[in-house]
Amino acid sequence: xxxxxxxxxxxxxxxxxxxxxxxxxxxxxxxxxxxxxxxxxxxxxxxxxxxxxxxxxxxxxxxxxxxxxxxxxxxxxxxxxxxxxxxxxxxxxxxxxxxxxxxxxxxxxxxxxxxxxxxxxxxxxxxxxxxxxxxxxxxxxxxxxxxxxxxxxxxxxxxxxxxxxxxxxxxxxxxxxxxxxxxxxxxxxxxxxxxxxxxxxxxxxxxxxxxxxxxxxxxxxxxxxxxxxx
Amino acid sequence: xxxxxxxxxxxxxxxxxxxxxxxxxxxxxxxxxxxxxxxxxxxxxxxxxxxxxxxxxxxxxxxxxxxxxxxxxxxxxxxxxxxxxxxxxxxxxxxxxxxxxxxxxxxxxxxxxxxxxxxxxxxxxxxxxxxxxxxxxxxxxxxxxxxxxxxxxxxxxxxxxxxxxxxxxxxxxxxxxxxxxxxxxxxxxxxxxxxxxxxxxxxxxxxxxxxxxxxxxxxxxxxxxxxxxx
Numbered sequence: 001x002x003x004x005x006x007x008x009x010x011x012x013x014x015x016x017x018x019x020x021x022x023x024x025x026x027x028x029x030x031x032x033x034x035x036x037x038x039x040x041x042x043x044x045x046x047x048x049x050x051x052x053x054x055x056x057x058x059x060x061x062x063x064x065x066x067x068x069x070x071x072x073x074x075x076x077x078x079x080x081x082x083x084x085x086x087x088x089x090x091x092x093x094x095x096x097x098x099x100x101x102x103x104x105x106x107x108x109x110x111x112x113x114x115x116x117x118x119x120x121x122x123x124x125x126x127x128x129x130x131x132x133x134x135x136x137x138x139x140x141x142x143x144x145x146x147x148x149x150x151x152x153x154x155x156x157x158x159x160x161x162x163x164x165x166x167x168x169x170x171x172x173x174x175x176x177x178x179x180x181x182x183x184x185x186x187x188x189x190x191x192x193x194x195x196x197x198x199x200x201x202x203x204x205x206x207x208x209x210x211x212x213x214x215x216x217x218x219x220x221x222x223x224x225x226x227x228x229x230x
Numbered sequence: 231x232x233x234x235x236x237x238x239x240x241x242x243x244x245x246x247x248x249x250x251x252x253x254x255x256x257x258x259x260x261x262x263x264x265x266x267x268x269x270x271x272x273x274x275x276x277x278x279x280x281x282x283x284x285x286x287x288x289x290x291x292x293x294x295x296x297x298x299x300x301x302x303x304x305x306x307x308x309x310x311x312x313x314x315x316x317x318x319x320x321x322x323x324x325x326x327x328x329x330x331x332x333x334x335x336x337x338x339x340x341x342x343x344x345x346x347x348x349x350x351x352x353x354x355x356x357x358x359x360x361x362x363x364x365x366x367x368x369x370x371x372x373x374x375x376x377x378x379x380x381x382x383x384x385x386x387x388x389x390x391x392x393x394x395x396x397x398x399x400x401x402x403x404x405x406x407x408x409x410x411x412x413x414x415x416x417x418x419x420x421x422x423x424x425x426x427x428x429x430x431x432x433x434x435x436x437x438x439x440x441x442x443x444x445x446x447x448x449x450x451x452x453x454x455x456x457x458x459x460x
């Protein structure tokens with residue numbers, strides 16, 4: 001039975017936004033995420049996930065989207081609930097439960113600049129020393145991304161509506177952090193049916209232009225065993 | 231950035247506990263769940279998921295477990311976070327966000343009686359008219375259970391430590407609500423490596439006693455395409 005708590009606790013909504021970009025050292029494409037520098041205590045001066053208090057009059061996802069827009073200028077088309085973090089000691093001095101959303105942004109969405117002096121993009125695997133338990137949250141989100149890409153079509157969220165199989169493979173390689181054999185990848189991805197040919201090809205590029213594919217809307221879930229290159 | 235909400239909102243933790251039992255009409259094994267009759271407003275007299283306010287001094291899962299034990303007498307060995315439900319209008323007169331856990335209980339755990347005059351088990355697919363948005367939550371949990379059983383080893387949560395392939399197949403059949411071809415199931419389940427033979431057999435039953443299997447701890451995730459019987 002639900003009933004009212006007597007004490008006043010805080011509920012925050014935060015968002016992990018992943019985009020794929022080249023790593024500044026290695027040049028290999030890898031997940032990045034935007035962080036916001038805290039301008040007040042607790043953890044003043046540290047970087048944190050974009051977020052804020054749950055708004056009184058907004059559903060959870062709406063509130064996450066609004067606070068993300070306000071703090072970073074980003075408005076990803078799709079936010080999905082990731083997990084609620086609510087350990088007793090995660091915020092000093094008060095009980096704060098944070099409901100965390102995540103978003104995967106496409107190459108063309110990512111092109112928009114983030115907005116604000118205290119907002120920057122970071123290589124997701126390299127961040128540490130964030131405010132609150134946000135190191136744990138980023139790690140959890142990365143683990144979920146790497147697991148989910150192997151059994152669902154979320155890779156499609158990183159490409160444009162029409163894409164080549166090479167572009168899709170690059171998404172898997174960036175997320176999984178390893179090279180995939182192009183022929184095996186092609187065979188597996190076509191066998192599981194989550195993409196379908198558009199009948200069109202990339203124009204004006206080469207003698208044999210690559211075919212363009214799109215998500216197969218009839219295929220809501222797939223399963224893909226990624227084979228490593230030898 | 232996380233910061234404090236000014237208003238006081240309530241945070242509840244509730245749990246969907248699934249056990250597999252025969253349907254009273256059809257006799258086919260199907261998911262059941264315990265519900266608690268509300269003894270105060272709002273929704274006095276209606277059935278609701280077991281739950282209660284988040285305890286001040288407890289982490290989310292601990293609080294969900296404690297309130298489940300207090301309201302039903304059940305203490306499943308494994309609680310997993312399912313989803314946070316927080317629509318503005320889900321509870322009359324106040325804003326309540328509910329973080330919902332789920333538990334899958336084994337045949338031998340399920341044998342323990344639930345405790346309390348206002349607690350009963352119901353066929354999960356048949357419940358409706360619950361308090362709050364709990365109809366939506368039960369439907370969400372069933373959908374998640376039916377999706378997740380196809381790509382993860384959660385079916386093992388419904389059987390004892392050692393089980394026959396027939397027992398495991400009965401779990402899939404109960405959750406998916408359809409008969410599976412025994413030979414195909416056997417081939418698929420062995421191919422994906424989530425179970426391993428114990429070397430032992432069921433004793434004292436027949437001329438050719440069935441082999442006993444256990445979960446393969448090295449296999450944290452699997453993928454299984456369920457083929458329907460013809």
